[in-house]
Amino acid sequence: RAGLLGAVAPGWLAVLGPAGATHTAYTATHSLDLTDAGWTVGDRVVPDTVSAETELFRLAAAEDVPGFRAYAARVDGFPLDDLYPAADGFARGLTEAPEGASREELIAASWFRFRDRLVAAHRRHPWPPWMVDSDDLVTTWLGMSGIEATPELLARGRELADGFAPPAAEVPDVATALADADEDQKRIKELAGKVFGLERTLRFRDQSLKTREAQLRKLRDELRQYRNSPVLKLHDTARKVAKIRHPKQFARAVKKKLKG
Incomplete structure (x- = not known):
């Protein structure tokens, strides 16, 4: 989380032998001796320093473009x-370089591999994010190395890098897992906020529906009471009487019916 995981070696060597100026280490296929000149493997001497990749990672993280x-x-x-x-x-x-590759092709492959490992580890760098998913970064770095990035060179460099080892993005590592976990936590918080907002909206709507239901019940009760009220009955009677065209004949008929 502090961005220091890249400083940890991906592999380790067991150092054996008595204390002194010379130590011997053994790997699965090589025996290495550490002297003042560095690690010696047969007739080859490997300096006991950080790799070019590590130094370039540090410069990129510091945004030291020059x-x-x-x-x-x-x-x-x-x-x-x-x-x-x-x-x-x-x-x-x-590491043995691919056979038959020119110097320019090897450097192009090196920059492709460097980009894969830079992006896979979510390392900080000073270049725009839209350059990460294209060949623009490799083209820029090749220009810094004094090499013109032609389409053929880029295609060959990509091929050599893929043939040397699977892209680092496909290999799960702790830095990637931590970055993905942080993104998942952010996503969880966003979704939790949306769920809370929806629940609150549903509560407001539920309360609104309950209020409307109570209002409808009250209106039904008032309507029922109004229908059974004397005033409405009188109104109905008056309305029916108003429809009588011959009041005198109606009055005689009522009297006659009452007598009967």
Whole structure:
């Protein structure tokens, strides 16, 4: 969460032997000796320093574009995570570069791999976000390395990077899991807020419906009472009387009926 996970090594070496200037470490396939010059593997010496990738990650996180550009101008090797500063240039580690690839193609592949690992780890960088999902970043970095990014070179670089190892974005790691968890927590809070708002709206509507129902019941009761009131009966009688066209004949008929 503090952005320091990238400083932790993805693998470890067991160091054996007595204390002293020289130590011997063993991996599954190599025996390495640490001396003042660095780690020696057979006739190869790997400097005991941070990789070019680590240094470029630091420069990108600090948004030091001039420093990144100056460092990128010196990059000459594949891949950046197994390339180490040595004197005025770089020393390669144990990674074997793809055979038959030109220098420009290897550098293009290195920048593609660097972009994949930068994005997969959700690292901070100074470039616009819309450049992340395109070849613009690699094109920019190739320009810093003094190489023109042609469509053919970009396609070949992408192919070499994919053939060397699966893109880092496809490999789950702790940094990605933490970033995804943070996004999930934000999403949960947003959804919880929407649910609360909907529940409150439903409560208001339910209360409004109850109020309207009470008003309707009251109106029905008043209407029922009005229908049974003497005033309405008198009104009905008066309305019926008003329809009589011959009052005298009606009066004689009523008297006759009463007598009967």
